[in-house]
Amino acid sequence: MAITESVAKAAPVAGRSLRQVVWSRVRHDKVAMTCLVILILLYLIAIFAPLICKVIGVDPYAFDGASISDSGGAPIGDWGGISRAHPLGVEWGTGRDILAQLLFGLRISLLIATSATIITVFLGTVIGIVSGYAGGRTDAVIGRSMDLILAFPFLLIILALSGVLTQRLSSLGVPEGNPSRILYMILVLSVFGWPYLARIVRGQVLSMREREYVEAAIAMGARTPRILFREILPNLWAPILVYATLTLPTYIATEAALSFLGIGVLPPDTSFGAMLANSVSYFSVVPSYLFIPGVVLVVLVVTFNLVGDAVRDALDPRSGRV
Amino acid sequence: MSDQPLLRVSNLKTYFPVKSGGLFRRSLGQVKAVDGVSFDVNAGETLGLVGESGCGKSTTGRSILRLIDPTSGRIELDGVDVTDLSKKELVPFRRTAQMIFQDPYNALNPRHTVGSIISGPFQVQKVDPPGGVRAAVQELMERVGLNPEHYNRYPSEFSGGQRQRIGIARAIALRPKLIVCDEPVSALDVSIQAQIVNLLKDLQEDFGVSYLFVAHDLSVVRQISQRVAVMYLGHIVELASREVLYTRPLHPYTHALLSAIPLPDPDRQKQREQITLNGDLPSPMNPPSGCVFHTRCFRAEDRCKVEIPELVEVAPGHVLACHFPMTEMVIGTRIEGPNSGLVEMPNRDIEAPSEVIADMAEEGRGGPVTADYVGDPDRD
Ligand SMILES: Nc1ncnc2c1ncn2[C@@H]1O[C@H](COP(=O)(O)OP(=O)(O)OP(=O)(O)O)[C@@H](O)[C@H]1O
Ligand code: SF4
Ligand SMILES: [Mg+2]
Numbered sequence: 001m002a003i004t005e006s007v008a009k010a011a012p013v014a015g016r017s018l019r020q021v022v023w024s025r026v027r028h029d030k031v032a033m034t035c036l037v038i039l040i041l042l043y044l045i046a047i048f049a050p051l052i053c054k055v056i057g058v059d060p061y062a063f064d065g066a067s068i069s070d071s072g073g074a075p076i077g078d079w080g081g082i083s084r085a086h087p088l089g090v091e092w093g094t095g096r097d098i099l100a101q102l103l104f105g106l107r108i109s110l111l112i113a114t115s116a117t118i119i120t121v122f123l124g125t126v127i128g129i130v131s132g133y134a135g136g137r138t139d140a141v142i143g144r145s146m147d148l149i150l151a152f153p154f155l156l157i158i159l160a161l162s163g164v165l166t167q168r169l170s171s172l173g174v175p176e177g178n179p180s181r182i183l184y185m186i187l188v189l190s191v192f193g194w195p196y197l198a199r200i201v202r203g204q205v206l207s208m209r210e211r212e213y214v215e216a217a218i219a220m221g222a223r224t225p226r227i228l229f230r231e232i233l234p235n236l237w238a239p240i241l242v243y244a245t246l247t248l249p250t251y252i253a254t255e256a257a258l259s260f261l262g263i264g265v266l267p268p269d270t271s272f273g274a275m276l277a278n279s280v281s282y283f284s285v286v287p288s289y290l291f292i293p294g295v296v297l298v299v300l301v302v303t304f305n306l307v308g309d310a311v312r313d314a315l316d317p318r319s320g321r322v
Numbered sequence: 323m324s325d326q327p328l329l330r331v332s333n334l335k336t337y338f339p340v341k342s343g344g345l346f347r348r349s350l351g352q353v354k355a356v357d358g359v360s361f362d363v364n365a366g367e368t369l370g371l372v373g374e375s376g377c378g379k380s381t382t383g384r385s386i387l388r389l390i391d392p393t394s395g396r397i398e399l400d401g402v403d404v405t406d407l408s409k410k411e412l413v414p415f416r417r418t419a420q421m422i423f424q425d426p427y428n429a430l431n432p433r434h435t436v437g438s439i440i441s442g443p444f445q446v447q448k449v450d451p452p453g454g455v456r457a458a459v460q461e462l463m464e465r466v467g468l469n470p471e472h473y474n475r476y477p478s479e480f481s482g483g484q485r486q487r488i489g490i491a492r493a494i495a496l497r498p499k500l501i502v503c504d505e506p507v508s509a510l511d512v513s514i515q516a517q518i519v520n521l522l523k524d525l526q527e528d529f530g531v532s533y534l535f536v537a538h539d540l541s542v543v544r545q546i547s548q549r550v551a552v553m554y555l556g557h558i559v560e561l562a563s564r565e566v567l568y569t570r571p572l573h574p575y576t577h578a579l580l581s582a583i584p585l586p587d588p589d590r591q592k593q594r595e596q597i598t599l600n601g602d603l604p605s606p607m608n609p610p611s612g613c614v615f616h617t618r619c620f621r622a623e624d625r626c627k628v629e630i631p632e633l634v635e636v637a638p639g640h641v642l643a644c645h646f647p648m649t650e651m652v653i654g655t656r657i658e659g660p661n662s663g664l665v666e667m668p669n670r671d672i673e674a675p676s677e678v679i680a681d682m683a684e685e686g687r688g689g690p691v692t693a694d695y696v697g698d699p700d701r702d
Binding site: 211212213215216217218219220221222223226231234235237 | 384387389409412413414416417419420421423424425428429430431432433434442443446447489492
């Protein structure tokens with residue numbers, strides 16, 4: 001038994017790409033695999049939320065006067081009115097289904113966090129590569145701009161400008177109301193998020209620019225695009241992937257915090273932050289309003305972080321050959 | 323055709339500006355990494371380029387390939403003046419000259435397979451070899467002693483020597499006429515060094531490529547070069563055929579480098595005296611006046627501090643920049659030098675390893691250096 005094991009370990013490593021290396025490492029990490037499965041499920045749920053709601057027979061927008069008391073609008077029944085028709089209860093005052101809201105909220109939270117992560121990664125990578133490879137004055141100008149952005153009182157600006165800027169987005173043709181507000185959140189997260197990645201990427205490119213394989217490519221006659229995308233970019237996937245997997249959960253949490261502060265989506269739509277914000281007024285009476293979105297939020301953030309950690313470990317050159 | 327050298331470098335200067343950091347970059351000075359270097363490389367020959375670390379060997383090689391833009395001077399390759407070609411105009415010229423790098427770990431992109439590394443030149447230069455790129459690459463792999471089945475492996479799975487072979491395969495892929503080898507074996511085990519040197523020699527015999535072979539000591543260069551140039555602080559101080567340079571060197575710095583070659587016989591190694599140079603290489607930002615070597619030269623005199631020694635041809639094919647060249651008379655005797663007091667000069671077998679002397683004797687080319695070779699009336 002022990003012998004076969006050690007033989008298996010000593011078997012020569014065949015040539016593998018970055019993807020194969022990461023995958024083979026993550027696959028052997030039980031925690032990471034569990035989290036990955038949970039994440040995939042959560043994304044599927046988010047994508048198919050309308051369908052799922054229809055199958056279960058719940059609707060995030062439908063008022064249900066029968067499930068709340070006529071006077072004051074308190075849910076009828078324990079735990080916020082949990083019943084067969086409303087598995088997680090109903091909203092105070094309207095009787096809208098909590099489960100349906102949770103699914104649609106998940107959809108919006110993931111939409112915002114995922115889009116913002118994609119834009120952040122794109123901006124951070126492109127700007128970081130340009131800054132690092134061009135060097136000189138370009139690098140200096142980009143560097144100072146990043147300092148400026150990072151020095152901004154992020155929260156204050158977002159809150160102060162949310163009204164003006166969402167209106168500006170609407171006037172640019174984005175449908176008014178929640179689409180504008182969602183876009184605003186995505187843009188805000190990306191605009192204030194990219195400099196962190198750009199710095200990491202720039203540093204990597206700076207050291208890579210001096211590598212002899214880049215010089216070899218120039219000596220072959222390769223032009224700048226080929227050098228950037230064929231020689232340098234493939235070596236950046238590792239830090240980019242790690243950054244992305246660790247940034248997404250912070251964006252989910254930030255989105256929730258911003259919604260809580262009132263610049264998120266408006267009813268009838270909802271997100272985790274909006275649900276949490278609503279729950280505060282009823283916490284002493286119906287604590288489940290807080291716990292239900294709270295637990296899902298924590299699960300989401302923690303699983304993302306665990307996967308991110310696993311990816312980082314898998315890519316860590318100190319943990320073996322990459 | 324053949325009366326013209328493959329590569330002609332004339333008065334090449336490459337200075338690096340030193341700037342302060344920040345948005346407003348002030349110029350703080352210049353590193354004169356290469357400061358007026360001239361030499362030729364003939365078709366099918368190997369020119370060794372030797373000098374201690376930081377003397378500008380790599381910068382010379384890189385400037386020739388236009389990986390760095392030279393400050394002034396002329397580079398003619400295969401009859402074309404490439405000094406002022408634009409990046410775009412350079413692309414076809416890149417087929418003619420290639421480079422092999424010192425560090426086999428940094429020279430290969432860790433994210434590319436061997437196959438894609440060696441097929442790079444074909445893709446970039448849009449060359450479609452008969453039978454396809456893959457077949458051509460596998461043939462190259464076989465030629466340099468790699469298993470063609472390892473086409474899809476990554477560089478991390480190869481040893482240093484094998485990686486250097488991959489780098490060589492990439493360099494010869496498009497059959498260049500010149501390869502700049504920048505210390506191609508310095509990072510390798512001694513046992514593997516010989517294999518790589520032999521591979522380079524074989525390739526030269528096969529298709530007549532020329533090498534500019536850079537090294538920081540004279541021992542490896544001896545195995546491969548027909549002629550050797552010795553560089554010090556951005557200048558060529560002596561250039562001669564291998565036989566002459568190893569047996570009758572004239573420049574004090576060449577003597578110092580020769581005395582640093584370890585001898586195979588440990589007893590003789592113990593007996594012989596080494597010329598140890600005083601101090602470090604001066605900063606190329608602020609090179610010494612007169613002869614750049616005068617701060618460390620055991621033969622320096624006042625004249626050396628003020629007058630730059632011209633690089634002159636003291637014998638056919640033997641150029642030298644020194645006011646007070648070493649002659650046969652001083653070898654093995656005590657000489658006086660203002661910097662180091664009395665310096666014991668090495669005796670004969672130090673600068674001429676025995677097998678070279680034997681070669682010389684056979685060919686009847688030994689014999690003392692005569693005074694008229696030296697061309698220095700002050701001295702003799
Ligand atoms: N890109 C650069 N910018 C500024 N200075 C440089 C640059 N490249 C080289 N130098 C300087 O130029 C001088 C010559 O460097 P070069 O690399 O050509 O030396 P070398 O003879 O190849 O040395 P080694 O044996 O260490 O490779 C050194 O002083 C070095 O610090
Ligand atoms: S010129 Fe003078 S300082 Fe320079 S190498 Fe000759 S003897 Fe030495
Ligand atoms: Mg070098």
